[in-house]
Amino acid sequence: MWHQTNVSKLLGIDYPVLQGPFGGNLSSPALVAAVSNAGGLGGYGAYTHTPQEIIAIDQQIKAVTARPYNLNLWVSDTDIAGEDGTITDEAYEQAANLFRPYFEEAGIDLPGKPEPFHSRFANQVQVVLDIRPKVFSYVFGTLPPDVLEQCRSRGIITIGAATTPDEAIALEASGTDMIVASGFEAGGHRPSFQQPAAASVTGTFVLLQLIRERVKLPLIAAGGIATGRGIAAALTLGADAVQVGTAFLACEESNALPVHRQMLFSEQARHTMLTPVFTGRLGRGIRNNMAEALQSREASLMPFPLQSRFMAALRKAAVEKQQWDKVLFWGGQVAPVLKHRKAAELMRALVEEANERYGPGPVLKDV
Numbered sequence: 001m002w003h004q005t006n007v008s009k010l011l012g013i014d015y016p017v018l019q020g021p022f023g024g025n026l027s028s029p030a031l032v033a034a035v036s037n038a039g040g041l042g043g044y045g046a047y048t049h050t051p052q053e054i055i056a057i058d059q060q061i062k063a064v065t066a067r068p069y070n071l072n073l074w075v076s077d078t079d080i081a082g083e084d085g086t087i088t089d090e091a092y093e094q095a096a097n098l099f100r101p102y103f104e105e106a107g108i109d110l111p112g113k114p115e116p117f118h119s120r121f122a123n124q125v126q127v128v129l130d131i132r133p134k135v136f137s138y139v140f141g142t143l144p145p146d147v148l149e150q151c152r153s154r155g156i157i158t159i160g161a162a163t164t165p166d167e168a169i170a171l172e173a174s175g176t177d178m179i180v181a182s183g184f185e186a187g188g189h190r191p192s193f194q195q196p197a198a199a200s201v202t203g204t205f206v207l208l209q210l211i212r213e214r215v216k217l218p219l220i221a222a223g224g225i226a227t228g229r230g231i232a233a234a235l236t237l238g239a240d241a242v243q244v245g246t247a248f249l250a251c252e253e254s255n256a257l258p259v260h261r262q263m264l265f266s267e268q269a270r271h272t273m274l275t276p277v278f279t280g281r282l283g284r285g286i287r288n289n290m291a292e293a294l295q296s297r298e299a300s301l302m303p304f305p306l307q308s309r310f311m312a313a314l315r316k317a318a319v320e321k322q323q324w325d326k327v328l329f330w331g332g333q334v335a336p337v338l339k340h341r342k343a344a345e346l347m348r349a350l351v352e353e354a355n356e357r358y359g360p361g362p363v364l365k366d367v
Helices: 006-011 029-037 051-064 089-106 121-131 145-153 165-174 204-212 228-236 258-264 289-293 295-300 306-320 343-358
Strands: 017-019 042-045 069-074 135-139 157-162 178-182 219-222 241-244 272-275 283-286
Touching: 017 029, 017 042, 017 343, 029 042, 029 051, 029 069, 029 343, 042 051, 051 069, 051 121, 069 121, 089 295, 089 306, 121 145, 145 157, 157 165, 165 178, 165 204, 178 204, 204 219, 204 228, 228 241, 228 343, 272 289, 289 295
Parallel strands: 017 241, 042 069, 069 135, 135 157, 157 178, 178 219, 219 241
Antiparallel strands: 272 283
């Protein structure tokens, strides 16, 4: 039967459907539980959290589901050159001058130069190892050999993300268990780690076939999948599972703002774009005037995550004043086909639609 794949068997889930693990405080224990309890694999993006916060989040997840779930981190969580974790005053002034008109329109002062940032991955990953979730997924790189070995010894299944065939080959060589093939249709950041993200823009179904020809590991297709038809197409082209992001982000259980979820069901969601303007790293969200106006000024941005920290005050003020052109609402190109606002209903629809493509299949459990 279609749902009995290498991925579903290895992960101990009923259906080969993974929920995208959203960063930036968009994930929630409620969404993780809703997906896992319905037979898929819920995921929590934890890269912005401290080790203590990750422990607390994990306890919240365990309180609402006994099913397998996924914790996600960023291997590379900074693009700042040098060891001091900061930028020059000149670089700050260049970015400040670029964004000053937008802060003035929002009625707030420009923030000062962001505090130095140093990678938190080593401390975060130690907490994940101690927690021992069923699945640990990661983006923006390959895991160090000692971390992979510790995952294996603790029974943690690892999943890396690739945006090119060469990245998939590198992930396989590193010893990871599974690979997400992330097409450029996907919402959120492009998790490229070998080439600049702007050069890694292959569509999901082409990328899936290219990687399938080169690696033997189980593959998870991500980007542009929000229906049972999408699942069937991905499995036909060599995927062992799918990862669904935007459709779950739009559900009531996610931690997205109500206006964000509303945007994903609006006419605006028909038009998305890739932009680094809001965080310093390239990501896909709903097109807005500010991002379009600054497309040619990317050289003036601060590196990630300093750009993201610098923009936090503007985002807060823009949300309070409903100046939506100053907010990037993450979302993928598939948003116009979204129909469901509850995660359990979305899971049911995904399974039922896939069953229609493959004939009689599993009976979806009640949750």
